[in-house]
Amino acid sequence: MASISGTAIATSARPLFAARAQVAKGFSGLKSVSFSIQRKSFPSVRLQAAPRRLQVSCAAKPETVLKVCEIVKKQLALSDDTPVTGESKFSALGADSLDTVEIVMGLEEAFGITVEEESAQSITTVQDAADLIEKLVEGKSS
Amino acid sequence: MSWLLRRNMLPLHSNSLARRPLASPPPLLPAPLPSPRETHLWYVVPDQLKDASLLNQYMDLLSPCERQSVLRMNGERLQKGALLARALVRTTLARYTDCRVSPKSFKFRKNRFGKPEVEWNKYDLWAPPPLQFNISHTSTMIACGVALDLPIGVDIEEKQRKTRNNILSLARRYFSPVEVAYLRTLADLESQRHEFIRLWTLKEAYVKALGRGFSGAPFKDFTIRLEASNSKQVTGESKSDASRIVVEAVDHPGILMNRWHFALFELNNSHYAAVCMERDVKDPADRENNSLKLEVWRTLPFVEDECVTETAAVKNIIR
DSSP states (O other): OOOOSSSSSSSSSSBBOOOOOTTTTTTTTOOOOOOOOOSEEEEOOOOOOOOOOOSSSOOHHHHHHHHHHHHHHHHTTTTTSSSOOOOOOOTTTOOOHHHHHHHHHHHHHHHTTTOOOOHTOOOHHHHHHHHHHHHHHHHHOO | GGGOOTTTTOOHHOOOOOOOOOOOOOOOOOOOOOOOEEEEEEEOGGGOOOOOOOHHHHHSSOHHHHHHHHHHHSHHHHHHHHHHHHHHHHHHHHHOOOOOOTTGOEEEEEOOTEEEEEOOOOOSSSOOOOEEEEEETTTTTTEEEEEEOOOOOEEEETTTTOOOOOHHHHHHHHOHHHHHHHHHTTOHHHHHHHHHHHHHHHHHHHHHTTTTTTSSGGGEEEEEEEEEEEOOTTTTTTOOOOOEEEEETSSSSTOOOOOOEEEEEEEETEEEEEEEEOOOOTTTTTOOOSSOOEEEEEEETTTOOOOOOOOOTEEEEEO
């Protein structure tokens, strides 16, 4: 696993997320699951400094962003060398509305969350999706 | 103008650029305005475009802002699609202005929900037609629907489109209970997939006609289905069964939202297409039993236009 030097790491110990789709929905007893990235080659992800936020929660962790990138690339059938980062806009990647709902469903399954349609509307980038996911997961485990 | 393009965007041959300065484009075939209850649909097939200099001509029509948006798309194929979409909208609308407004001159704005609309200049001696439009694209086709004065929504989808998720899972998550129940009656997976796609295009077209964005009319809150109608058969109508496409709110089943009429059809043998148009409630002729009329053109702007309405390119129309 490459060393992660972004500033978006939370300081407290937090549960990591399962990469496998075996995380069932409605898993309300979820306390912690293991996370592993399994891939042939690392995509060229540039980790950006998290934007300053006034709220208590930090921007999403790099692992979450990476996982979202993975799901997006799979849904849109993008080649391994297509650059997808937190800043990537779904529309610029060629996602139409059906792709977007499929991506949302993929994220729901992977992270064990439910995304409301109003929240889904406000997601334009990969980073937005990752931030929303962490907010929802945090809401579930608290 | 071509230096505005990123040099590696297209495989341009430097010879052809040196020989041919960017001349003004040939005139567009004008079109008569859509009549009441009529939608005009213009579509372009990106793969039919082989001439790189044509892409330059299209790029020249766009506003600086649109050009930037095109160049922000990820990769050549997506850039070409985005460019064609803007060129299609501009050239299509220009056809309805009697040569008074060039494709390049159009200005657009978004309504408060983000739906694009034309922003007309003020003209002293001419009233611009109240054109309503909507576009939709897939990687293999871009379509632009035009109507007069009444909101319109268009959606196209490749017939062969596969979903990553299971069809019924998608339907249960996003469609209404009535629609899910309908899909479940279909015995084989292929029929389910086709019907899902057709229903998806209808629902998209409706939401786009409403112009309030995806969350303005959540898919789960309304049902689109076929309803047996009581209309007399009009001679010349191609469909003989007396059914029409209707929409109703999940919370108020049986109360049809008659303000909207639909058409669903197959386009170019490759796509399902859905059109949703608002009815003119003030027009006594636009009673609920009068269905949407459709005129369809295949186009490659500045190169060729072909009216395909009565051909095999437009078939299996349900209204």
